[in-house]
Amino acid sequence: MAALEASPRTGEEILDHLARTARRTPRPSVRQLWTSLHRLERNRLLRRVVGDRRRFRLTDTGERVLHARVAAVQAYGSALELVTTS
Numbered sequence: 001m002a003a004l005e006a007s008p009r010t011g012e013e014i015l016d017h018l019a020r021t022a023r024r025t026p027r028p029s030v031r032q033l034w035t036s037l038h039r040l041e042r043n044r045l046l047r048r049v050v051g052d053r054r055r056f057r058l059t060d061t062g063e064r065v066l067h068a069r070v071a072a073v074q075a076y077g078s079a080l081e082l083v084t085t086s
Helices: 011-021 030-042 060-085
Strands: 046-049 052-058
Touching: 011 030, 011 052, 030 046, 030 052, 052 060
Parallel strands: none
Antiparallel strands: 046 052
């Protein structure tokens, strides 16, 4: 979902973005990506762009979910830092 935060992208563009930004995480297969995109679309977190069905974009709900997950990860990191520095 984070790959779509800045702008709508095609599956190929998402794979390219993941290859550039995912540090040690292995790149998902095309099949894994499409399965995830369709699941997120079915759950109304993504929507296809009108006029270009190959592109996906976040819905308003998808943006809220993404921001909540990022906040949760940041809170977890802050808590870990507190524990390790104590």
